[in-house]
Amino acid sequence: MTERPTLFWISGSTPAWRVMLALTLKGVAFESRRLDTGEDENRQAQYLALNPKGQVPTPVWGDVVIRESLAILGWLDRAFPARPIWGQDAAEAASVWQDVALLIEDLHPHLSEVGLGLMRREVIPKEAITALEAETDAWCVRLEASNYLGGTAPMASDIWLYPALYWIGRGVALNANPPVSLTDFITSCPALAAWRARMAALPGVADTYPPHWRTS
Ligand SMILES: N[C@@H](CCC(=O)N[C@@H](CS)C(=O)NCC(=O)O)C(=O)O
Secondary structure, three states, X not given: OOOOOEEEEOOOOHHHHHHHHHHHHHOOOOXXXXXXXXXXXXXXXXXXXXXXXXXXXXXXXXXXXXXXXXXXXXXXXXXXXXXXXXXXXXXXXXXXXXXXXXXXXXXXXXXXXXXXXXXXXXXXXXXXXXXXXXXXXXXXXXXHHOOEOOEOOOOXXXXXXXXXXXXXXXXXXXXXXXXXXXXXXXXXXXXXXXHHHHHHOOOOOHHHOOHHHHHO
């Protein structure tokens, strides 16, 4: 197959951002199809035929149409094996999967509670913030020992975490009086801040930042 994959995405969607990051880090050129939710572009029959939930991300490559960001990250490594994001061998693959599973199992519930609260401009329970900080600290400690969660190069675990932390930052920016501890959520952990800067400096990564977050 020679043509490039087409990626359907929505600005500000962390799952879509992950897939865009993976394509970028793997050096896979793709056609970008940003959908405008204000115009219900993700609810049109043509798009629903690709993704019946009307959700993003959805990559299309010839006859291949995939939904669910994690499945897409898995597919990408098989379809475009250069510059793997799921490790170089069986042991590394297991280690990356272990991290992704732990991020989803242990970090995501707290991230979700705090992030959704911020998006809805609700008062965030102190315990929820403390739990998020404790979980984030554990990943920060990991990053004191290596440049990336994946070791010497970013893997699917780094790709999972990067947009997730920016999503909290976006929620903080949307609130007039966000909880103080969330305003220095990243900078309070130097290893995490350094990792984020390292990720952002990789070729093409800065361009994946959600465009509407730059302007509103
Ligand atoms: N589990 C899915 C989640 C996808 C998802 O929730 N996408 C949201 C954006 S973050 C979406 O497309 N929302 C648009 C809508 O439902 O109308 C994945 O990881 O791909």
